[in-house]
Amino acid sequence: MAQRRVVVASASGLHARPAKLFVQAAVKAGVPVTIRAGDKAVPAKSMLGVLSLGAAQGTEVTLEADGPGAEEALDALAALLSRDLDSEEALDA
Numbered sequence: 001m002a003q004r005r006v007v008v009a010s011a012s013g014l015h016a017r018p019a020k021l022f023v024q025a026a027v028k029a030g031v032p033v034t035i036r037a038g039d040k041a042v043p044a045k046s047m048l049g050v051l052s053l054g055a056a057q058g059t060e061v062t063l064e065a066d067g068p069g070a071e072e073a074l075d076a077l078a079a080l081l082s083r084d085l086d087s088e089e090a091l092d093a
């Protein structure tokens with residue numbers, strides 16, 4: 001099973017827009033991905049699950065996936081989480 005550890009960079013953590021963007025990317029990944037914060041793990045394609053992690057800025061999360069394309073999917077999702085998506089939203093406005 002492939003794994004990536006990444007620190008959540010968005011100012012609001014995995015809430016609101018950053019969580020939505022992450023979940024959308026997880027759905028498009030084409031492989032089942034799990035995101036873990038502490039002892040709690042949820043499917044990355046579940047908006048309520050991701051929000052329930054309560055991952056604030058600076059929280060280290062672990063992404064896990066298995067199967068063809070898992071490495072690429074985790075690379076893309078880890079890169080997304082390591083960006084401050086809140087800051088990018090302000091630039092887009």
